[in-house]
Amino acid sequence: MEKLHPLCFPLLEAPDEKKSVKTLYIDADEDHVSLQHLEKKGDVKISNSNTFMPKLVYIYEGIDADYDRHELINAKYFGGGYQGPEGTDRLWKEVFDYIANAYDEDSIEHIYVNGDGADWIKYGAKVHSKAKFVLDKYHMHKYIAAATSHLMDSASDARSEIWHAINKKNKKLAEKTFDEIIELTEAESKQKAVEASKKYILGHWSAIMTGVRNRKDNIHCSAEGHISHIFSDRLSSRPLGWSVIGADKMAQLRVYKRNGRSMLELVRYQKMQLPMAAGAEALELSAANILSSERKNKRELGELADILVYSIPYPQIKKIASLKNHIWGL
Secondary structure, three states: OOOOOOOOOOOOOOOOEEOOEEEEEEEEEOOOOOOOOOOOOOOOHHHHHOOOOOEEEEOOEEEOOOOOOEEEEOOOEEEOOHHHHHHHHHHHHHHHHHHHEEEEEOOEEEEEEEEOOOHHHHHHHHOOOOOEEEEEEHHHHHHHHHHHHHHHHHHHHHHHHHHHHHHOOOOOHHHHHHHHHHHHHOOOHHHHHHHHHHHHHHHHHHHHHHHHHHHOOOOOOOHHHHHHHHHHHHHHHOOEEEEEHHHHHHHHHHHHOOOOOOOHHHHHHHHHHHHHOOOOOOOOOOHHHHHHHHHHHHHHHHHHHOOOOOOOOHHHHHHHHHHHHHHOOO
């Protein structure tokens, strides 16, 4: 905790040369992490107030299907706490600033923002003029299954009717199918489930149609799996209790590592931030410039660049030599 809480993380740097692509994909989702406390121990009284939801956003250029398991092409990850409207603004600014610095925006024709329909995800699709929100198929399947699972032998037929309406881009037919399912449903609790599914599917109809009309762009969303591997595996899959700052920093650390960034550089970055935070105006180089210099050294020196160099005082050398002489009987 003492090492985690004070961590500062450098922004993800774009490559030196901009790439030209026609389509970019952005998947987004959040985890649900249990908190021990908000500001101090004992201040969590209401069950629904002890949940922290770190956000995850990642950009990629498509899916490489040559592997046994599909792999995202040139994926870059962003995430952490980013709570509230200000946090959401900051997160999407980082994402689209990276796109502006890493890609030739004139060559981009479409940016598909995929997610479950949360307001903060849909907000991201409004930040860029070429971005469009697409409802991910995982949640479509989930809600359609919830609306039909109680129909027993007729469930498969009912699902087919809903998917037929979606593929035909016929909203009225989809609404009619949901209404027919409600009429066939006797239990009040099941009726409410069907009503919720109907509201969800019809409420996101425009986002669903964006995916249907642009099938040629092979739009998929793997956000649920990424949340599981990047966040939940460390933060929420076991009954752990976090503080707000601890969960936020761990989420950022997991994202930092997922991007394949150097832990040694992260340690060095902390040392750079200390004098900067203290207001040392004498520093002429920014942390980003220093890290860039470190990477240049690594290209020239290879693995030797990561060897730590120590300066040992002469009295300490005498003690080490004496200890070795004692151990080896010299």
